[in-house]
Amino acid sequence: MTKEKHQLKAQVRTLLGRKVKQLRKDGLLPATIYGKGFDSISVQINLIEAEKIFNEVGESGLVELMVDEKEKLPILFRNPQYHPIDEKLIHIDCYKVNLKEKISAMVPIEFIGESQAVKDGNTLVTVTDEVEVEALPADLPESIEVDLTVLENLESTITVADLKIDKSKVEILTDAEQLIAKVEEPRVEEEEPAAEVSPEDVEVTAQKGEQDDSEEKSEEKEE
Numbered sequence: 001m002t003k004e005k006h007q008l009k010a011q012v013r014t015l016l017g018r019k020v021k022q023l024r025k026d027g028l029l030p031a032t033i034y035g036k037g038f039d040s041i042s043v044q045i046n047l048i049e050a051e052k053i054f055n056e057v058g059e060s061g062l063v064e065l066m067v068d069e070k071e072k073l074p075i076l077f078r079n080p081q082y083h084p085i086d087e088k089l090i091h092i093d094c095y096k097v098n099l100k101e102k103i104s105a106m107v108p109i110e111f112i113g114e115s116q117a118v119k120d121g122n123t124l125v126t127v128t129d130e131v132e133v134e135a136l137p138a139d140l141p142e143s144i145e146v147d148l149t150v151l152e153n154l155e156s157t158i159t160v161a162d163l164k165i166d167k168s169k170v171e172i173l174t175d176a177e178q179l180i181a182k183v184e185e186p187r188v189e190e191e192e193p194a195a196e197v198s199p200e201d202v203e204v205t206a207q208k209g210e211q212d213d214s215e216e217k218s219e220e221k222e223e
Helices: 017-025 047-057 199-222
Strands: 006-012 028-035 038-046 063-067 071-082 089-096 103-112 123-126 130-135 144-147 157-159 179-184
Touching: 006 047, 017 028, 028 047, 028 071, 038 047, 047 071, 047 089
Parallel strands: 006 063, 028 089, 103 144
Antiparallel strands: 006 038, 028 038, 063 071, 071 089, 103 130, 123 179, 157 179
């Protein structure tokens, strides 16, 4: 399947430091373009468009960034920063890549399908949700699908070695034996046994109650 081409427009910005808060109020995302042998540039990007594309490509999808309608730069998103309350993007880095040089990136795993073992009442356990790969920027996958239907029973597992990729273009750097997903028996919470009450305890309690009653009656007579 051919990957979708992602494009964004950016404008060089002059507002820096604390003044960038005004950009965010205007619906703009502060960003910095940097790269090997490239002088960094402070830019601003439409926040809604940037969030939409970033949610689609993450940090491994190639994006064509048009700066001031003049220069097209191939970039990968890096170091997203979020507002602590509304969780909106407040800043992001744009790493300018060389399309002829391989680069490493973390690629998210996308789980598809449903395990028969899970349908039978067991619990799915996912251990790894991303792997590190190396490839030319244009060949970096935006995600790697993992089919959970292969988990047929409690002995079934999925490791990095099981990932389906084009090995002629993409090399996985994560350890091949790294576990990605497995199925476990459901955990049953054991109820704490009720405290046993011995006949001796009952007798002592009864005696104490009788003693308390007699003391109360004595106090009433004294009054």
